[in-house]
Amino acid sequence: MNRKYILPSILGAAIHLISPNPQLFAQSSTEIKIAFLSDIHLQDVYADLQSPDFRGLFNPKTGKYATIRTMKSQLNSTRLFNENYFAFISALEDLKKKEIQLVVLPGDFTDDGQPMNVLAFQKILNHYAKNFGMRFYVTTGNHDPVKPFGGIAGKRDFLGVDGSEQAIAGTADLYKNTDAATSDQINYWGYPEITQALAAYGFFPSPQDVFWAHPFEELDYDSYSFDQAIASSNLENRVYSDADSGLFLPDASYLVEPIAGIWLLALDGNVYTHSEEDNWSGSSVGFNQAVNHKNHQLDWIRKVSTEAENRGKTLISFSHYPLVEFHDGASAEMKSLFGPNKFQLERVPSSETSELYAAAGINIHFAGHMHINDTGIYQDQSTTHTMYNIQVPSLAAFPPAYKTATITSQDNFEIETIPLTEVGHMNEFFDLYRMEHRWLLENQDPGIWDTTILASKDYLEYTRNHLRELTKSRFIPSDWPENLAILLENLSPKELILWSKMDEIKSDRFLQEKLRTLQINPGGMNPKHSIIDDFYLLKNGDELGKNLIPEDRLSFYEELITSLSKKTFSSSVQNLNRELIQFFGIFEKLYQSNPSDHFSIDLKNNTIKKIQD
Structure with a gap:
């Protein structure tokens, strides 16, 4: 694989999709609010598969053909696949009511980065950007570009017309001896296609932003030009050489100043390994591997944090992956009792990893990936560097919630966690699940599940x-x-x-x-x-x-x-x-955890305080 396979960035309509909005921030100019929505895992539940083999499952409630996964598969996964589609829209509606217009999405915004899901995500963002002035800043997760340059893919567990599982694959050869439908909408998209589709949402410069930069160019704030930024942002220019394979891979990291004084640092923490057998495969470990495979990021972070401090900017980093231990200091004991490979403990950042990023200048970091609500704090032995890691919950798992950060001064943040209790259309597919359950009973399938979940009164109870x-x-x-x-x-x-x-x-x-x-x-x-x-x-x-x-x-x-x-x-x-x-x-x-619901952080004095509602 070499650079010629990396598509250029688009310079056309997508980048200029949203016209500047002079009404941004109806709230006080001295108080800035940013929302963080993570791990949406969006799947288009009414997708056009463009397949002659499977149109979807007709849903009498809506008169449309549903492209949903089985309840059996949902109850064996750490995330929902279907109802989270409506949860995402409910969260955006809530932000619309609150007049919060800066929205950060720390990865896994789609479920495996297929065209049908990326384009559904794009359509939703376009609607809220165009009609309500929202500005979105996205970074990649391990479920977005599953493979850096895409590839053939499929899922075995869509809900079929009779309640059984329906396999859908990008090619008939993927699932041999099964009655699989074929659709190219289920294949993986890679960095070129995903960043192109979402170009207007952080991956490339926007005329609305005060400043935009990426790790592979000089950080020249005073001479910033939007036209020069567009020319430099071509994905061909944003690659690094993978140490193991010697091949070039994209790094979609970027720095953006959406409004004067606020710097958002998007860190692409995805790491991929290459073998002749399976081509590319992704890792979910995060910065424990990125620190070795993407050490160019640390040099860039040092430059960015120094520049931010010199210019009096508030620097907020975000990535799909956490930078601090997220079990309230219990990870070592969990490894001792349960084993090092249980509870996804391999995803816990080591203290050495935390130290490197804290020393590079990151003070406050928003992450997803773990589908948990948590606040982690790293402080080195000299207490010179302190880093707060804010774990943003998933909209597709318990607890379904998003976070807001209110910035009252350069060093002061008020963090609030907003549970997503009521979700419209939450029960839209429940009758279809009942059909699935009947099929499982009739066929004595061992994957039978408890139907009491369909009695859930709201989305919080459902998750x-x-x-x-x-x-x-x-x-x-x-x-x-x-x-x-x-x-x-x-x-x-x-x-x-x-x-x-x-x-x-x-x-x-x-x-x-x-x-x-x-x-x-x-x-x-x-x-x-x-x-x-x-x-x-x-x-x-x-x-x-x-x-x-x-x-x-x-x-x-x-x-x-x-x-x-x-x-x-x-x-x-x-x-x-x-x-x-x-x-x-x-x-x-x-x-006895750190505050994680509603709390304040003072970076100057290194304090965190719970706010009593």
């Missing part, structure tokens, strides 16, 4: 039920020590308080006896709401999840955590007592 089903069917079997999960799902609060006061020998004996009883009688207690459910509310939702835990259970956790502060275990013996103590050590860190 929470999705998380519950995902925990039961995927997370516990794959990530948890079996005996520990059995105990946590069945021990009552009274039994745990009793255990917390026992010495080590009695503790292990008590747990072993309890485990034997549960194995003899697997029906046991198995309460509807277990500690593992609360664990995921905290791990994924942080303060948003904690707000959903009933008061009596919060009181129980407070009592248990206090009691366990005096409890010890022998480091040389691996037993149930030790595992349970380790688990509650992790639980306590998640429980």
Whole structure:
């Protein structure tokens, strides 16, 4: 692969799609608001597949043909595929009402970067930009260019006309021995096609912006010219040599000043590996790999942060990938208890990675990728560099929410997390899912799912039920020590308080006896709401999840955590007592987290404070 395969940037209508809007920022000029919407994973639920084999599934409720994935597939995925389409529109409608017009999207804006999904995303952005003056700034995620130069792709799990799965592939050869429909709309687009389609939304200069630059040119603010920026922004000029393959790859990073004084630094953290067998494949690890494969970015960040400081600009970086540990300091303990490859722990930035980016000058960073709500803080040993990593939740998973940053001065931010509770059209496909469920029953398919999710009263409850089903069917079997999960799902609060006061020998004996009883009688207690459910509310939702835990259970956790502060275990013996103590050590860190719902950050004084609503 060489440079000639990289398409040039477009210089035509798309870049000039949005005319300058003099009404930008109806709010006070001294107070600037930016919204952050991450991990939308948009799929066009009424796509034109341009296929003679499959038009879609007719939806009597709308009179249109739905191109949706099965509920079975949704309940085995960390993200929704269908209802998040409506969640995205609901979030934009909310921003419209709030008159927030600067919107940052930190990656995974589509589900795998297929033409049908990128163009649907483009159409939605065009509508809100043209009609409501919104300005969007996008960066890439691992689900956008899955492969840097695209390729043949397919999905096996679309919902078919009779309720069974319908495979759709870019070529009939992809899924042999299956009745697959063919459509080029399901193939992967790469950097050239995706950045071209979304040229107006940050990837290339806009006449509305005060300034725009990329890592492969001199940072010349005083002599900035829009015409020169357009000429320089050609994707051919924005490539680096991959150290492993020696081939050239695009880097879609950019710096933009949308309004005077605010610098948004979009970091393309995608890393790809090359082999003759599978051509290119992407990595989801993030900056732990980017720091080696894209070290040109660090040099650029140093220049940008120095220039921002010298010019009195407020620098906000964003990327799909986090720059700071996002489990409230519990990642090391999680690796010890669950294993280094569980809970997606390989995605946790190392302290060495955090140190490099903090030292380069990043103070505040907005990230997605993990589908969680969290605030991580890195501070080096000399306390010279502090970096705040704001994890923006996904609109396609629990907790469905976006964040806003209100900038009141160069160093002061007010961060607010806005849950997406009500979503219009949320139940538009529920009758189709019921048809799917009937088919699964009739065919005795082992992938049968619990229809109670279709009784969800709103989108927040829907995503929470999705998380519950995902925990039961995927997370516990794959990530948890079996005996520990059995105990946590069945021990009552009274039994745990009793255990917390026992010495080590009695503790292990008590747990072993309890485990034997549960194995003899697997029906046991198995309460509807277990500690593992609360664990995921905290791990994924942080303060948003904690707000959903009933008061009596919060009181129980407070009592248990206090009691366990005096409890010890022998480091040389691996037993149930030790595992349970380790688990509650992790639980306590998640429980006593940094502010992540509504809070302020003062970069000058390195302080973070919770704001009581």
